Amino acid sequence: MKLTLRVWRQRNADADGAMSTYEVDDISADMSFLEMLDTLNEELILKGEDPVAFDHDCREGICGACSLVINGDAHGPERTTSCQLHMRSFEDGDTIDIEPWRASAFPVVKDLVVDRSAFDRIIQAGGYVTAPTGAAPEAHATPVPKPDADFAFEHAECIGCGACVAACPNGAAMLFTSAKINHLNVLPQGAPERETRVLDMVAQMDEEGFGGCTLAGECATACPKGIPLVSITGMNKEWLRATRKAGKR
Amino acid sequence: MTRTMWDSSVGKKTVMAASGLIMLGYLVVHMLGNLKIFFGSDEFNHYAHWLRTIGEPFLHYEWALWIIRVVLVAAVVAHAVSAYQLSRRDIRARPTKYVHKKPRASYATRTMRWGGIILGLFIVWHILDLTTGTVHPGGFQHGHPYQNVIDTFSTWYGNVIYIVAMLALGLHVRHGFWSAAQTLGVGSRTRDRAFKTIANVLALVLTAGFIAVPVGVMTGVVS
Incomplete structure (x- = not known):
């Protein structure tokens, strides 16, 4: 050719x-x-x-x-x-x-290389679990319902490439952030930080200067791992829930 | 809590969704009320007068109407300010365009901002025309909305402005209603088709219902 x-x-x-x-x-x-x-x-x-x-x-x-x-x-x-x-x-x-x-x-x-460390800082804001790590725990020690495990895995597929941001007409990082939040928030291991995770990660996402979601759907079309657009809906739901809970304290 | 709501891009979008739904609910009622014009001047004028007496004797004359007006103005302002601030953020987040351009997203999605501006200008004209009568063609008569509506739709520009705005409204509602469901976190994979269908039906019914009035005047069904 x-x-x-x-x-x-x-x-x-x-x-x-x-x-x-x-x-x-x-x-x-x-x-x-x-x-x-x-x-x-x-x-x-x-x-x-x-x-x-x-x-x-x-x-x-x-x-x-x-x-x-x-x-x-x-x-x-x-x-x-x-x-x-x-x-x-x-x-x-x-x-x-x-x-x-x-x-x-x-x-x-330079040329085609961009600095994606903004994604790292979003992860640092809450994209982890604070459970003690070490050797892999016994798999059946913490039961996870099959639909939850599937849901978590679907979102865990995100490789953080940033195609969602590149495709979004608003330069939004909503799909990336929502994939990380949904992945951990549905699992029992992620439950202790369920509220702080979504509030802190969304705040960091805004802080980094990413745009907002206008539901154009370009991110989900571009995503090489097939993270669905409805993942953002899930993040919004988690954010509203966490904001309500924070208001009650 | 309110502070974090307004400070966050997700929270601001929630304000936009909630205020949009308030306006959408009002529009459905407004459209149904408009259709009474097809049943003669007595019925239409009586309905219009009733709007001022809602809630009597508990509420004073026109109180209910003013409560509705205040809520609507608050909704319009909240919707417009959040849209403006979120759009500013979005444009700042993507300062460099791609050299290789592709048509993006659906027409309804791409026209949300301009469509919103058109609708904002329309609301101003609409109030000056049929509520205050400031820019009304011919002699505006308080308490005779039937004749006022016919006057407006007897001018070519009245029809053009109104019909263009209602088409913009249809597109805006089509993307807006479905988006609000996502923003408020009630959308889901299983409900997606239902929300898209409701959005399309609302858009179509509102546009058709509102446009029926100028078409009725133009064709002489309403005279």
Whole structure:
């Protein structure tokens, strides 16, 4: 395959960026999207140019590092991560636009790399349980009803890639935050911090400068792990419940 | 508690949802009342007068009407201020647009902000036209709403403003009602279809019910 790439190039956080056009040839349909970018970078290095910086780690769709907006879609046209997207999803001769996640809470570090530490701070605000850790406890010591376990697991699938923020017209982190809250709040292990978790995490989310939800649904469409939009409804419910309880104290 | 409500983006959205539902409830009643125009001037004018005597003798003349007006103004202000502040936050959160643009979300979703502004302006015109009579075409007569309505819908611009606003209302309610259910945490996977259906039915019935009046005047059914 022969492709034309239009890639966002930005020297550093303070520099102005712009789209640069590159031609790549001999791209196999079986390559992943990141392997295609590796091919481009090899050529750039051989020519003595600065390679395109992009985030990647596991390359098997579970770490949440890769973060490319491809032709206007977070992670591209398939519902998966950029690393699990294959070039067979494109046609020979296509022009592909590659941009970084866009949100004021995710500032560009270089080229396609953004700083997602705002997510870490949301987790630090309450995305954990304070139960003592150590060796894995006996699985039947704390019974969890099957529907609750399934619900928790569905939300635990969130890999924190930030595609929801990138896709949201308001740059909101509601889907990410709700996935983390719902995951822990439904489980007995997460029960002691059920109220403080949702109040603190939502407060931190606002503090980081993320937008709010207008129920456009773009986040759930972009999510490579299929976190549903109704997850946000669940978070709102938990937040209202916690606010009521806090008011009574 | 109120302070945390207003300080949080989730809480502010709750204010928007609750105030929206208050206005929506009023609109259903308002639309049903309007339809009485199809039963003649006596019935319509009598109904309009009754609005001032609701609650008598417990309430004084027009008290109920003024209570409703105060609640509605509070709802409009709360809705608009929360919408303005949340929109400011949303726009700040996404300062850079993507170079590669794609059509996003449904038409109803994308037009919430502009639709809301159109509806706000409409409310101002509507009150100046048919409540105070300030911008009313022809001689505005207090206590004769039947004739006043016919006067308004005998002008081309009266019909255009009203019908455009009611179409905007339909779109606004369509996304707004369903969104309110999500914001208030009552939506769920199993209830999603029900909420979407109620939203669509409300939007359609309100728009059709309100537009029936200018259409009635234009076609001569109401004269």
